[in-house]
Amino acid sequence: MNSIFFKVITYGTSDYEASVALRQEVLRTPLGLVFSPEELEKEAHHIHLVGFSDNKLIATASLVPEQSACKMRQVAVHSCMQGQGIGSKLVDFCESYAIEKGYQSIHCHAREYAVPFYTKKGYVPEGEYFMEVNIPHLHMRKVLSTL
Numbered sequence: 441m442n443s444i445f446f447k448v449i450t451y452g453t454s455d456y457e458a459s460v461a462l463r464q465e466v467l468r469t470p471l472g473l474v475f476s477p478e479e480l481e482k483e484a485h486h487i488h489l490v491g492f493s494d495n496k497l498i499a500t501a502s503l504v505p506e507q508s509a510c511k512m513r514q515v516a517v518h519s520c521m522q523g524q525g526i527g528s529k530l531v532d533f534c535e536s537y538a539i540e541k542g543y544q545s546i547h548c549h550a551r552e553y554a555v556p557f558y559t560k561k562g563y564v565p566e567g568e569y570f571m572e573v574n575i576p577h578l579h580m581r582k583v584l585s586t587l
Contacts, residue, residue, distance in 0.1 A: 451488060483502065489530070547580060552576040
């Protein structure tokens, strides 16, 4: 695997469109869902972070600012690149960005199968499982270190 680099991208650009396509393929299509124009319109004020390898977008996530915290959502890694630590590096990049911008914590709605991943990354469950996009999720949070 060649080197991977991460960056923040702008809503509405070709990189953003590629990130939507990746999220659709990895997160939505397996559930029989598609993004609506209204859902994507709401993302105009989100922070979009992506990972590239060989000039190909292979990982994506979004951060939604919420006062002193931010919500990480739509974390996806291309299916042929999963299991190689890319998701972990993407989450690290999201956390570093959040710290740089002064956020004190980061939280997410983790799909049930992803809970062990987020637990290893230091996220703590809050509350009980709930249904979202027709599958179980758990709200998880991590307090960010500013050191």
